[in-house]
Amino acid sequence: AQAKEHEHGEACSHAQDSEAFTMPESAQRLLGLSVVTAMPRRVTGTVRFPGRFELMPDARRAYSAPLPGVVEVKVRPPQRVAAGEVLFTLYAPEWTRVNGEVRDAAAALALFKAESEALRKRLAQLREAGVRHAELEQQLAVKAAETERAEQTRQNAEAARAAILALCREQDGVLAVTAREAGVIERVPVASGAWVEAGAEVAAVVRADRLWFRADGIPAELGQVRDGQAGFVEPLTARGEQPPATGHVELGFETDDKARIHPLYLTADTWPAWAGPGRASVLSVAVAASAPEQIALPEACVVTDGLRQIVFVRDPHDAQRLFKREVALGASDGDWVAVEGVTAGEAVVLDGAYELKLAAPSAGASQRAAGHFHADGQFHEGEH
Numbered sequence: 001a002q003a004k005e006h007e008h009g010e011a012c013s014h015a016q017d018s019e020a021f022t023m024p025e026s027a028q029r030l031l032g033l034s035v036v037t038a039m040p041r042r043v044t045g046t047v048r049f050p051g052r053f054e055l056m057p058d059a060r061r062a063y064s065a066p067l068p069g070v071v072e073v074k075v076r077p078p079q080r081v082a083a084g085e086v087l088f089t090l091y092a093p094e095w096t097r098v099n100g101e102v103r104d105a106a107a108a109l110a111l112f113k114a115e116s117e118a119l120r121k122r123l124a125q126l127r128e129a130g131v132r133h134a135e136l137e138q139q140l141a142v143k144a145a146e147t148e149r150a151e152q153t154r155q156n157a158e159a160a161r162a163a164i165l166a167l168c169r170e171q172d173g174v175l176a177v178t179a180r181e182a183g184v185i186e187r188v189p190v191a192s193g194a195w196v197e198a199g200a201e202v203a204a205v206v207r208a209d210r211l212w213f214r215a216d217g218i219p220a221e222l223g224q225v226r227d228g229q230a231g232f233v234e235p236l237t238a239r240g241e242q243p244p245a246t247g248h249v250e251l252g253f254e255t256d257d258k259a260r261i262h263p264l265y266l267t268a269d270t271w272p273a274w275a276g277p278g279r280a281s282v283l284s285v286a287v288a289a290s291a292p293e294q295i296a297l298p299e300a301c302v303v304t305d306g307l308r309q310i311v312f313v314r315d316p317h318d319a320q321r322l323f324k325r326e327v328a329l330g331a332s333d334g335d336w337v338a339v340e341g342v343t344a345g346e347a348v349v350l351d352g353a354y355e356l357k358l359a360a361p362s363a364g365a366s367q368r369a370a371g372h373f374h375a376d377g378q379f380h381e382g383e384h
Contacts (some may be wrong), residue, residue, distance in 0.1 A: 023322060025319060033352040036298060036334070036344045037348075038339075039296070040344060046286055048283065049285070050215060051214050051217035051280070052281065053277055063204070064167075065177075065196045066164050067095055067196050068093075069175075070091045071088050072088060072090075072174075073203070074135075075187060075203060078184050081183060088202050089174045090177065091178045092175055098161050101157045104301040109150040113147055113176070123136050187203070189202070193378075194213045211271055212266060213247075216263055216264075218264075231246070231247060233282065243272045245268060250265045266283055280336075294340075296336045297339055297342065299335060302337060305326075309328070309329055311339070312325070312353055313349075
């Protein structure tokens with residue numbers, strides 16, 4: 001576009017940095033244009049390793065049948081469950097037997113205690129009369145031994161019952177297995193009404209927050225990486241629209257010499273919503289002191305126009321109006337590059353930037369009037 005003239009007739013240099021033109025939205029769609037928001041980002045001093053998010057070993061908990069019986073499933077994948085929520089119930093005939101053993105052991109113990117107490121009272125009365133009864137004393141000794149055995153039997157029966165209730169709770173005559181912590185149902189390998197044996201898995205729950213990002217690095221590339229260094233992972237799509245996952249790096253214990261890779265992990269207390277098991281991305285590890293955060297863009301936004309590097313910025317007030325703007329490039333990490341000449345929050349063309357450069361007015365036409373595009377992609381100077 002023509003630069004605005006000062007009163008002394010000289011052109012503003014900053015005005016010449018941007019060349020404005022209009023392009024109908026239909027033509028923009030034809031070129032496949034997409035935009036990304038310019039934002040501050042640290043791009044220096046990083047090494048990068050491909051990988052994916054995985055569940056930690058302690059993220060998955062299996063819930064099994066405590067006894068043989070008929071199962072009734074109360075949940076389904078991928079249902080979210082709260083701690084204490086019933087996952088399945090179990091009708092177990094053996095539970096009736098266990099309760100019966102506890103009651104029988106308690107009754108036998110009470111009987112032996114009563115008989116022992118009666119013998120003690122009888123012997124006390126005989127002693128008061130000055131008579132010793134050896135047979136009753138022997139019977140009391142036998143009853144004491146039987147009482148001790150009955151107490152041990154009762155404790156064993158109670159322990160067996162407590163061991164079952166440590167895995168579930170009794171509810172309306174059946175056993176109810178509940179979630180110990182909140183999570184997502186991953187699988188339910190049995191159907192309601194099925195007979196299962198003790199120990200058979202009925203449901204598996206995963207904690208979605210128990211994630212880490214696992215990457216594989218070539219040992220030669222890990223020379224600058226240390227435990228505890230800061231790292232981040234960004235989604236491969238929608239760059240700039242989702243916050244990065246940030247955390248600290250932990251080096252794996254064992255190197256796979258055959259594959260010539262060494263694992264490393266990014267751990268964090270919290271993860272952004274887009275992070276999930278199986279999602280692939282790239283781990284960037286900060287290995288050196290870097291410059292303060294500055295505006296950065298994906299390298300695909302920047303195209304070469306003659307001897308200068310340019311980007312295309314969308315007018316925030318008019319989606320059809322674009323500015324071809326020269327920028328100065330800074331450090332690059334291979335995907336992102338620091339730029340000067342763009343401010344935070346501006347929408348910059350990402351996909352289709354090169355095609356737009358071919359369609360836009362050339363850099364040598366700086367003295368001609370601002371122009372516009374028609375839907376057929378042809379450029380015309382001046383306003384409609």
